[in-house]
Amino acid sequence: MGIEVPRRSMNQPRITLLASQDKILREYFNSQADGHERAAVVLFKRLNITVGSLPVSDRYIAVAVQPFKNEWVTGSSPSHIAFDTQPLREYFRRCEEDSLVFGFAHNHPTGFPDFSETDDANELTLLEAISNRNGRGISLVGLLWTDGLWKARVRSGLAPNAIVSARHVLVTDRPMRVYRDNVAGRQDEAYARQAAAFGMPFVHTLQSLRVAVIGVGGTGSPTATLLARSGIGELILIDPDNLEESNLNRVRGAARRDVGKNKAEILGDYISSLELGGSVTTLNSHVDSPEGVDALASCDVIFGCTDDQIGREILNTTTYAYAQPYIDVGLGGQVAQDANGRPYLRYHHGRVSTILPEAGECLFCQGVLTEQWIRRDYALRETPNMGDAQARERYLDGGAEQAPGVGPFTSAIADFGVATLFDLVAPFRKFPGELRWDAFTFDFVQMALQSSRERNDANCPYCGSRQFLVMQEKQRLNRPSLGIRDVTV
Secondary structure, X not given: OOEEOOOOOOOOOXXXXXXXXXXXXXXXXXXXXXXXXXXXXXXXXXXXXXXXXXXXXXXXXXXXXXXXXXXXXXXXXXXXXXXOOHHHHHHHHHHHHHOEEEEEEEEOOOOOOOOOHHHHHHHHHHHHHHHHHHOOOXXXXXXXXXXXXXXXXEEEOOEEEEEEEOOEEEEEOOOOEEEEOOOOOOOXXXXXXHXXXXXXXXXXXXXXXXXXXXXXXXXXXXXXXXXXXXOOOEEEEEOOOEOOHHHOOOOOOOOHHHOOOEHHHHHXXXXXXXXXXXXXXXXXXXXXXHHHHHHHHOOOEEEEOOOOXXXXXXXXXXXXXXXXXXXXXXXXXXXEEOOOOOEEEEEEEEEEEEEEOOEOOOOOOOOOOOHHHHHHHHHHXXXXXXXXXXXXXXXXXXXXXXXXXXXXXXXXXXXXXXHHHHHHHOOOOOOOOOOOOOEEEEEOOOXXXXXXXXXOOOOOOOOOOOOXXXXXXXXXXXXXXXXXXXXXX
């Protein structure tokens, strides 16, 4: 048997499968009439990214799945599978040329609950074959489907007998399925009410996730605080802006003494002071910077709470490129004046958009993003003082979603956003026929939930033809301005 590396002392990788890949594998494994073990090749993109003070934890994102062909198999039974490595050399070649990691997926039809000695032998055989062709610096992912659960582990060509168990296998389906390792999560009375509502496995699932919140102002700060209080294991807070006095009515964790400091750093310090057991790190940067994109890529789930349309466009892309559930929240509305010159809310709504890599319409198709609004934000970055700066601060001037930043409204839509993550993990919502699960607004004036019509644009490069889905990158997101990320497989 291999030597299992202590799980809390080293890199605990996270594995991501697209819903379609998971379906192919499970249907293939479960459809064998003879009840024998079956195997498949899974090729992974490895994201080896260190983010601030967070524990090192690589992400392995499945790029392609290929069930073994019958002629590859030299023998099988309900408790073993043997195969010829010669037909696999094409996949070894692709791993070398495209900087991918070879994955060996198989099942245990008998329900044996963990990796076996036969599995060790198969993985070591594969690791040796790949190392002989591609060099010792390679890795191998082992995936096991048994008794309705995924298990995963990683080996290195430099230390073949050292095994690192995966923290979890995440399937980007609806509901989002997270198969955790067998290490118990934190037992904390702070989560007793959540456990009573959804069960302790739900709490432990949240503890295994790395989540980024982009924009930690009026909506982002309550969102991040709620996520921390719900037990999210690792939080990344991204915001380049400093706190202003006019933010104090709605930004959580901030005091007057913090005016002039970076919003992300203020909130990071506040969340750390709660001592809830999770980890938090901050990034004082635009999300469309190289370090911002890298931080995003390292995450399991993304929350967009920014009014920056440039940032939203990046988030819209990364949900496909890095296979991440993405929840975007925003406020829209308009302030008018009555006959006596007094202001009133003409209309005001909060929006929650949910996009999965293979489900839910993208932000362009939802009408949340347009190229015109993105160009406008680029112009504002180049000339920050154009137009009425005070109106921009109050979100009342032109472009995209605009609404006055008032605490109860920003907090309310943050509640809806975090509840959306809960519903993805442990479904509880029942949507009426006229309401879309992936895009709805709450009208604060009319007190109504609404959804716009779906566009169903088959030509949309994001949610239609899915041109960005787990795409191969030469530069980050294939944008020369973002540079090349160092990749080690």
